[in-house]
Amino acid sequence: MSDMSLKSTPVTEEIESYLKKYFSSEDEFLYNLRMEAKAAGMPEISISPIQGLFLQLILKSINAKKVLEIGSLGGYSAITMARALPYDGILYAVEINKNYCDFINRKVLEAGLSDKVKVINSSGRDFLQNLPVDEIFDFIFLDADKSGYINYVNLANPHLRKGGMIAADNALAMGKISDASDDENAKAIHNFNLFMINNQDFFTSLVPIGDGLTIGLKL
Protein backbone atom coordinates (compact mmCIF):
# COMPACT_ATOMS: atom_id res chain seq x y z
CA MET A 1 0.00 0.00 0.00
CA SER A 2 1.24 3.51 -0.79
CA ASP A 3 2.39 5.59 2.17
CA MET A 4 1.70 8.81 0.27
CA SER A 5 -0.74 10.10 2.85
CA LEU A 6 1.82 9.62 5.62
CA LYS A 7 4.13 12.20 4.08
CA SER A 8 3.76 15.96 4.14
CA THR A 9 3.32 17.48 0.70
CA PRO A 10 6.46 19.53 -0.07
CA VAL A 11 5.73 23.24 -0.29
CA THR A 12 7.01 24.05 -3.77
CA GLU A 13 7.38 27.61 -5.09
CA GLU A 14 4.02 27.17 -6.84
CA ILE A 15 2.28 26.06 -3.65
CA GLU A 16 3.94 28.88 -1.70
CA SER A 17 2.54 31.35 -4.27
CA TYR A 18 -0.88 29.72 -4.00
CA LEU A 19 -0.83 30.04 -0.22
CA LYS A 20 0.35 33.67 -0.41
CA LYS A 21 -2.44 34.45 -2.86
CA TYR A 22 -5.32 32.84 -0.98
CA PHE A 23 -4.25 32.31 2.65
CA SER A 24 -2.46 35.51 3.61
CA SER A 25 -3.25 38.13 6.26
CA GLU A 26 -1.24 40.78 4.44
CA ASP A 27 -2.97 43.89 3.10
CA GLU A 28 -1.44 47.06 1.70
CA PHE A 29 -0.77 48.47 5.17
CA LEU A 30 1.21 45.43 6.28
CA TYR A 31 3.03 45.25 2.96
CA ASN A 32 4.08 48.89 3.39
CA LEU A 33 5.10 48.23 6.96
CA ARG A 34 7.43 45.48 5.76
CA MET A 35 8.94 47.76 3.13
CA GLU A 36 9.39 50.64 5.59
CA ALA A 37 10.97 48.35 8.17
CA LYS A 38 13.41 47.13 5.54
CA ALA A 39 14.21 50.70 4.44
CA ALA A 40 14.80 51.56 8.11
CA GLY A 41 17.46 48.86 8.23
CA MET A 42 15.56 46.20 10.13
CA PRO A 43 16.24 42.55 9.25
CA GLU A 44 13.57 40.82 7.16
CA ILE A 45 12.62 38.29 9.81
CA SER A 46 9.00 39.00 10.59
CA ILE A 47 6.42 36.22 10.40
CA SER A 48 5.20 35.31 6.92
CA PRO A 49 1.78 36.52 5.76
CA ILE A 50 0.66 32.87 5.71
CA GLN A 51 1.67 32.43 9.34
CA GLY A 52 -0.17 35.67 10.07
CA LEU A 53 -3.48 34.31 8.88
CA PHE A 54 -2.94 31.10 10.83
CA LEU A 55 -2.16 33.03 14.03
CA GLN A 56 -5.34 35.05 13.53
CA LEU A 57 -7.29 31.80 13.18
CA ILE A 58 -5.86 30.51 16.46
CA LEU A 59 -6.62 33.76 18.28
CA LYS A 60 -10.19 33.72 17.09
CA SER A 61 -10.66 30.02 17.86
CA ILE A 62 -9.69 30.45 21.53
CA ASN A 63 -11.48 33.81 21.85
CA ALA A 64 -8.24 35.49 22.74
CA LYS A 65 -8.60 38.89 24.33
CA LYS A 66 -5.23 39.41 25.92
CA VAL A 67 -2.03 38.54 24.05
CA LEU A 68 1.65 38.79 24.89
CA GLU A 69 4.36 38.90 22.25
CA ILE A 70 8.05 38.65 23.09
CA GLY A 71 10.13 40.01 20.19
CA SER A 72 8.26 42.50 18.00
CA LEU A 73 10.76 44.01 15.53
CA GLY A 74 8.71 46.47 13.43
CA GLY A 75 5.32 45.39 14.75
CA TYR A 76 4.29 43.24 11.78
CA SER A 77 3.10 40.25 13.81
CA ALA A 78 1.82 42.47 16.63
CA ILE A 79 -0.46 44.42 14.29
CA THR A 80 -1.49 41.24 12.47
CA MET A 81 -2.54 39.61 15.75
CA ALA A 82 -4.12 42.75 17.22
CA ARG A 83 -6.44 42.85 14.23
CA ALA A 84 -7.87 39.47 15.23
CA LEU A 85 -8.78 40.62 18.74
CA PRO A 86 -12.21 41.85 19.84
CA TYR A 87 -12.84 45.59 20.36
CA ASP A 88 -11.68 45.38 23.99
CA GLY A 89 -8.68 43.14 23.30
CA ILE A 90 -5.11 44.09 24.15
CA LEU A 91 -1.71 42.95 22.94
CA TYR A 92 1.54 43.66 24.80
CA ALA A 93 4.46 43.87 22.38
CA VAL A 94 7.73 43.41 24.27
CA GLU A 95 10.79 44.49 22.29
CA ILE A 96 14.34 45.02 23.55
CA ASN A 97 15.39 47.53 20.88
CA LYS A 98 14.30 51.11 21.63
CA ASN A 99 14.43 52.26 17.97
CA TYR A 100 12.23 49.35 16.96
CA CYS A 101 9.76 50.30 19.71
CA ASP A 102 9.55 53.85 18.35
CA PHE A 103 8.90 52.45 14.87
CA ILE A 104 6.17 50.10 16.18
CA ASN A 105 4.48 52.93 18.08
CA ARG A 106 4.32 54.99 14.87
CA LYS A 107 2.83 52.12 12.89
CA VAL A 108 0.35 51.23 15.63
CA LEU A 109 -0.87 54.83 15.64
CA GLU A 110 -1.16 54.82 11.83
CA ALA A 111 -3.06 51.54 11.98
CA GLY A 112 -5.54 53.06 14.45
CA LEU A 113 -4.65 50.39 17.00
CA SER A 114 -3.30 52.52 19.85
CA ASP A 115 -6.01 51.18 22.17
CA LYS A 116 -5.12 47.59 21.36
CA VAL A 117 -1.33 47.47 21.25
CA LYS A 118 0.89 48.41 24.18
CA VAL A 119 4.56 48.57 23.22
CA ILE A 120 6.99 47.75 26.02
CA ASN A 121 10.70 48.45 25.62
CA SER A 122 12.22 45.65 27.69
CA SER A 123 13.95 42.31 27.49
CA GLY A 124 11.48 39.45 27.57
CA ARG A 125 13.07 38.16 30.74
CA ASP A 126 12.89 41.44 32.69
CA PHE A 127 9.32 41.93 31.58
CA LEU A 128 8.17 38.46 32.68
CA GLN A 129 10.11 38.54 35.95
CA ASN A 130 8.39 41.77 36.96
CA LEU A 131 4.91 40.92 35.71
CA PRO A 132 2.23 41.21 38.43
CA VAL A 133 0.64 37.83 39.27
CA ASP A 134 -2.80 38.98 38.16
CA GLU A 135 -1.71 39.60 34.55
CA ILE A 136 -3.19 36.60 32.72
CA PHE A 137 -2.95 36.07 28.97
CA ASP A 138 -4.93 33.96 26.50
CA PHE A 139 -2.10 33.66 24.02
CA ILE A 140 1.65 34.13 24.17
CA PHE A 141 3.81 34.42 21.06
CA LEU A 142 7.55 33.86 21.36
CA ASP A 143 9.66 35.32 18.58
CA ALA A 144 12.79 36.73 20.27
CA ASP A 145 16.16 35.14 21.19
CA LYS A 146 15.80 31.41 20.61
CA SER A 147 18.03 30.45 23.54
CA GLY A 148 15.52 32.17 25.82
CA TYR A 149 12.44 30.22 24.72
CA ILE A 150 12.49 27.60 27.51
CA ASN A 151 12.96 30.23 30.17
CA TYR A 152 10.16 32.32 28.66
CA VAL A 153 7.75 29.38 28.89
CA ASN A 154 8.71 28.73 32.52
CA LEU A 155 8.27 32.39 33.45
CA ALA A 156 5.12 32.90 31.35
CA ASN A 157 3.32 29.68 32.27
CA PRO A 158 1.75 31.09 35.49
CA HIS A 159 0.43 33.99 33.39
CA LEU A 160 -1.31 31.83 30.77
CA ARG A 161 -4.88 30.70 31.32
CA LYS A 162 -5.89 27.07 30.96
CA GLY A 163 -7.13 26.60 27.39
CA GLY A 164 -4.77 29.37 26.30
CA MET A 165 -1.87 28.75 23.97
CA ILE A 166 1.78 29.51 23.63
CA ALA A 167 3.31 29.56 20.15
CA ALA A 168 6.95 29.89 19.16
CA ASP A 169 8.24 30.89 15.75
CA ASN A 170 11.22 29.35 13.92
CA ALA A 171 10.39 25.86 15.17
CA LEU A 172 12.12 24.45 12.07
CA ALA A 173 15.26 26.56 12.65
CA MET A 174 15.46 27.71 9.02
CA GLY A 175 15.51 24.08 7.92
CA LYS A 176 18.25 23.00 10.30
CA ILE A 177 16.05 21.44 12.98
CA SER A 178 16.72 17.80 12.07
CA ASP A 179 20.50 18.31 12.04
CA ALA A 180 21.08 20.95 14.63
CA SER A 181 24.55 19.83 15.72
CA ASP A 182 26.61 22.73 14.33
CA ASP A 183 24.12 25.56 14.80
CA GLU A 184 23.56 27.11 18.23
CA ASN A 185 20.14 28.56 17.36
CA ALA A 186 18.94 25.28 15.88
CA LYS A 187 20.16 23.40 18.96
CA ALA A 188 18.30 25.81 21.24
CA ILE A 189 15.11 25.39 19.23
CA HIS A 190 15.45 21.60 19.16
CA ASN A 191 15.84 21.61 22.95
CA PHE A 192 12.83 23.87 23.21
CA ASN A 193 10.71 21.61 20.98
CA LEU A 194 11.61 18.60 23.16
CA PHE A 195 10.93 20.63 26.29
CA MET A 196 7.44 21.45 25.01
CA ILE A 197 6.42 17.95 23.91
CA ASN A 198 7.61 16.54 27.25
CA ASN A 199 5.94 19.27 29.29
CA GLN A 200 2.87 17.92 31.08
CA ASP A 201 1.34 21.40 31.36
CA PHE A 202 0.90 21.57 27.57
CA PHE A 203 -0.50 19.57 24.69
CA THR A 204 1.92 20.44 21.92
CA SER A 205 2.21 20.14 18.17
CA LEU A 206 4.48 21.65 15.51
CA VAL A 207 2.88 23.20 12.46
CA PRO A 208 5.34 23.42 9.52
CA ILE A 209 4.10 26.75 8.25
CA GLY A 210 6.61 29.49 7.41
CA ASP A 211 9.67 28.53 9.46
CA GLY A 212 7.44 26.42 11.69
CA LEU A 213 5.33 27.17 14.74
CA THR A 214 5.51 25.04 17.87
CA ILE A 215 2.17 25.45 19.59
CA GLY A 216 1.26 24.31 23.08
CA LEU A 217 -2.24 24.28 24.51
CA LYS A 218 -2.22 24.92 28.28
CA LEU A 219 -3.90 22.01 30.04
Ligand SMILES: C[S@@+](CC[C@H](N)C(=O)[O-])C[C@H]1O[C@@H](n2cnc3c(N)ncnc32)[C@H](O)[C@@H]1O
Ligand atom coordinates in the same frame (compact mmCIF):
# COMPACT_ATOMS: atom_id res chain seq x y z
C1 LIG B 1 12.26 37.65 14.65
S1 LIG B 1 12.23 39.27 15.24
C2 LIG B 1 10.53 39.49 15.68
C3 LIG B 1 9.62 39.56 14.49
C4 LIG B 1 8.21 39.96 14.84
N1 LIG B 1 7.61 39.04 15.80
C5 LIG B 1 7.35 39.94 13.59
O1 LIG B 1 6.99 38.83 13.15
O2 LIG B 1 7.04 41.01 13.06
C6 LIG B 1 12.99 39.14 16.81
C7 LIG B 1 12.96 40.40 17.66
O3 LIG B 1 13.26 40.04 19.01
C8 LIG B 1 13.98 41.09 19.59
N2 LIG B 1 14.70 40.55 20.74
C9 LIG B 1 15.89 39.88 20.75
N3 LIG B 1 16.20 39.51 22.00
C10 LIG B 1 15.19 39.94 22.79
C11 LIG B 1 14.94 39.86 24.19
N4 LIG B 1 15.79 39.25 24.99
N5 LIG B 1 13.81 40.40 24.66
C12 LIG B 1 12.92 41.03 23.82
N6 LIG B 1 13.12 41.14 22.50
C13 LIG B 1 14.24 40.61 21.99
C14 LIG B 1 14.88 41.61 18.48
O4 LIG B 1 15.29 42.93 18.74
C15 LIG B 1 13.97 41.46 17.26
O5 LIG B 1 13.31 42.66 17.01
